[in-house]
Amino acid sequence: MRLSSLAVIGAFGLVSCATESGQPAFSDLFEGEPQSAVEALNRYYATIDPATLPQAPAGxxxxxEQTLTRILLASCNDEEQESPALAQLAEEEADLFLMIGDNVYGDRDGRDYVNSQPELEELRESFSELAERAEFQAVRAKFPMMVAWDDHDYGANDGGKHFAFREYAELIHETFWGLGNVDVGHWPGTYYARTFGTDGKRVQVIVLDTRFFRSDLTPTDEYNAAGKERYIPAPEGSYQDMLGNTQWTWLQNRLQDEADLRLIVSSIQVMPTVHGWESWDKLPAERQRLFDLVESTGADGVVFLTGDRHTGFIYEEPGVLPYGANELTASSLNVSFATESPEMDSRQVAAAFPPENYGVVEIDWDAGKLNLLLKDNQGVIVRENEIAFSDIGVE
Structure with a gap:
């Protein structure tokens, strides 16, 4: 089923003027009248057959049941360009590949895209193009995968919960990645978790959704100023929400599951505070809530894995969690904007790495340590940080 031109206009009018009275679009498709523009759109989206949407090659x-020793991660992949880093990644040996956001760029063609394209045609086309890419087909055939979304595969640059077409974006995401018929496909948002291995060598991978429920960010008061490029931290006492009540409760429960190491995937960065782009520190109360939740649940072995920044980073900081906090940011596969970066957070381990890159988590169970690596698009290690299990609370 496809929205007719008249229906598109009707939906756009509803989204733009949700309080305007009159006969709602799509009301003839359902019993009763929708009470809002978003409800009207969602009623339509509920009629779409997932079989008509793009799907990745079978994964x-x-x-x-396997003990994980090597995990790959990457973000920011423009499906319209060749991706040497992704091709190189396909040459690696690993137990799991985490594709953690901006896996396509499906929101670029229209400046008023957020308000005017309820069919998300560009987003669907972008996923179709990704499925046809040889580099992607290679990694899909070689590695088991878990995935997160970020703004450009969510459908709205820097978008949060007020993106009117988020329900359809979720359907597109979950259909493409084969998640529609598993647990994540049965609740709003794209968060999910899996635990690998057996007693003493269990790795839990928690994939957060930092888009579907997120409240608006506070715009900068000094556009493009260093440290204030686009956003500033929300004022103390203001309304802040990153994950939504249900996802927060779910995360609390997951952090109490049995695991030895926990890799928390967030599409946006968690630890740094020196830049003005999207990150958890723009909602500082929520960032602290995350750290407090790790402590209150007694969750040992947490490491954050992030993307989004078009630059690779490694961070380490004592005292944030009951043990040292660590983060690996792997970004980007083929959307690099620079060769060097002056950015230096006090938590950073070595300089940033803006050229094309991907990340590796190596786990040495016998030696009781893990290694966070950044590799360039030739597979050369350019940054690394070795972490003893004892430094992250793992006995």
């Missing part, structure tokens, strides 16, 4: 089953 490998997740190795839930």
């Amino acid at each position: 490998l089953e997740l190795p839930l």
